[in-house]
Amino acid sequence: MAGFSEKFRRLSLAIVVVTMLITGALVVNLIYNPPTFNTDLDAFVPDSEANSAHERIHQNFPNESRPLFVNVEPDDNGNILEMENIQTMLQHYLEVAEFVRIIG
Secondary structure, eight states, X not given: OHHHHHHXXXXXXXHHHHHHHHXXXXXXXXXHSOOOOOOOGGGGSOOOHHHHHHHHXXXXXXXXXXXXOOOOOOTTOOOTTSHHHHHHHHHHHHHXXXXXXXXX
């Protein structure tokens, strides 16, 4: 190891210069060709029926930054999360999906 110290001392200036040149080249590349980031979550969503429906909706409505809240209340003031009510909502959903499938 002691033999390497003399070689390192002689090459230290060259090591510093080469390191500065590489760092400078990387900085120039970063300035003239900055990295791009895609933060659009839709790019990461797999293709599905829900994604297709989302695309069809966006043909008629622009992107909206405000959330849309849907208030679902039963007519009899019961608990909407009871299994019977959830099954009723599922049945309604299936009826609407069948209707949409029929009309295209």
